[in-house]
Amino acid sequence: MPARHFFLAVLVVAVWGTNFVVIKLGLAHLPPLLFAALRFTFALLPAVFFLPRPAVPWHNLAAYGLLIGVGQFGVLYLAMRGHITPGLASLVVQTQVFFTIGLAMRGSGEVVRPFQWVALGLAVAGIVVIGSHTGGDTTVAGVLMVLFAALSWAGGNIVSRAAGRVNMLAYVVWTSAFAVPPLFLLSWWFEGGAAIETGLRQADAVTWASVLWQSVGNTLFGYAAWGWLLARHPAATITPMALLVPVFGMAASSWWLGESLPAWKLVAAGLVMAGLALNLLWPRLRRAG
Numbered sequence: 001m002p003a004r005h006f007f008l009a010v011l012v013v014a015v016w017g018t019n020f021v022v023i024k025l026g027l028a029h030l031p032p033l034l035f036a037a038l039r040f041t042f043a044l045l046p047a048v049f050f051l052p053r054p055a056v057p058w059h060n061l062a063a064y065g066l067l068i069g070v071g072q073f074g075v076l077y078l079a080m081r082g083h084i085t086p087g088l089a090s091l092v093v094q095t096q097v098f099f100t101i102g103l104a105m106r107g108s109g110e111v112v113r114p115f116q117w118v119a120l121g122l123a124v125a126g127i128v129v130i131g132s133h134t135g136g137d138t139t140v141a142g143v144l145m146v147l148f149a150a151l152s153w154a155g156g157n158i159v160s161r162a163a164g165r166v167n168m169l170a171y172v173v174w175t176s177a178f179a180v181p182p183l184f185l186l187s188w189w190f191e192g193g194a195a196i197e198t199g200l201r202q203a204d205a206v207t208w209a210s211v212l213w214q215s216v217g218n219t220l221f222g223y224a225a226w227g228w229l230l231a232r233h234p235a236a237t238i239t240p241m242a243l244l245v246p247v248f249g250m251a252a253s254s255w256w257l258g259e260s261l262p263a264w265k266l267v268a269a270g271l272v273m274a275g276l277a278l279n280l281l282w283p284r285l286r287r288a289g
Contacts, residue, residue, distance in 0.1 A: 005229060009241045012225045017248025019218045020086035021256050023077060026210030030199045031191040032077035035211070037183035040069050042215035044176040051170040056163040062178040064159045064171070069179020071152025074186065075145050083142025087259045088130060090249025091269055092146040094242075095123055097276055099154030107158070119279035126271030133264050168227040172219060240280050243273060 026035050054061075080089055098120050105112060112120075127143070134140045163171060187196060229238050250269060253259040 005233065008225055009229055009238060010244070012222050012229075013241055013244040014248050015217050015222055016242075017090055017245045018252040019214065020080070020090040020249045021252045022210045022213045022218075023080055024086045024253075024257060026207055026214070027077065027081050029202045029204065029207045030211075031187060031195050032081045033074055033183055033187035033191055034196050034199055036069065036074045036077050037180055037187055038211045039073065039214040039219070040065075040176040040179040040183065042211060043219045044173060044180060047169075047173045047220065048177065051167070051173050053174050054163065054166040054171045056166060056171070060159060060163050061171075061175045064156050064163075065175035065178025066182065067152045067156040067159060069176065070182050070186070072149045072156065073179075074183055075152065076149040079142045079145035079149065082137075083139045084146055085137050085253060085259050086257065087246075087250035087253035087261070088138055088143075088265070088268075089146050090253070091246040091272055092127065092130065092143060093150045093153065094246055094272065094276055095127065095147060096150040096153040096157070097279060098123060099151045100157045101279070103154055103158050104161075115282045116279060119275040119282075121275070122278065123272045123275030126268040126273075126275065129264055129268040129271065133268075137259075169220065169224040172223050176219075240277070243276055243280070246273065 023035075030038070076089065076093065080086065084092070101112075101116065127147075130138070131140060131143055134143065160168075160171065226238070246269060250259075250261065250265070254261050
């Protein structure tokens with residue numbers, strides 16, 4: 001891989017990892033569901049007028065929009081509003097890898113291989129470590145909500161795979177049309193008009209920068225650049241780079257927000273990332289051997 005492609009991949013995972021700190025900054029003024037609705041609104045507009053609709057069924061677009069918009073980010077934002085720290089959220093949500101494998105195998109009937117059970121066991125051990133240290137800025141409810149967000153992300157992965165080879169940027173933009181209405185409705189129903197009005201009135205430059213970072217940086221740039229790299233290099237070369245997402249997430253949260261990194265967090269991170277690395281890299285290592 002040319003050096004410039006490598007640095008582009010690192011830039012993408014850095015954006016995705018530090019995004020959890022950006023979410024926390026946006027949540028300082030905006031209610032979670034409203035924040036998610038605004039994120040997908042700006043991902044949809046004005047890009048939808050310039051990108052043709054992917055040639056996939058409407059129900060596929062709707063399913064992805066609901067799973068990613070409401071199930072993943074809507075619930076993730078709710079969890080990060082006082083129930084889990086950004087660093088831990090960036091780590092726990094990576095369990096989507098195992099949920100994706102489980103859902104794919106359930107659909108295909110494929111048997112889980114031994115190395116995958118070991119990888120899953122390591123990741124589960126890491127989550128157990130986190131669960132045993134809840135209280136204060138991280139709660140059991142927060143961990144469970146992020147796990148649900150990871151499951152929704154996995155469901156979105158299965159739906160997008162069923163769409164076939166499409167322009168991923170256009171796909172994300174058009175599916176956002178199905179995330180925006182339910183998120184605004186849920187925000188109105190659960191957060192209320194008064195909270196929405198207060199949030200919009202109190203939103204400052206940092207808040208709106210957070211929204212745009214979510215929409216333009218994390219969604220449009222991230223997916224476009226990642227798709228561009230996957231089109232030019234084997235998935236086995238690009239995909240392991242995603243292991244750096246929680247590294248950037250935890251480091252950024254510690255540096256920017258002062259999130260502490262006691263030994264138990266490092267142990268949990270090591271276990272989860274060891275499981276992810278084993279799952280991603282073991283088949284490649286066996287082929288090389």
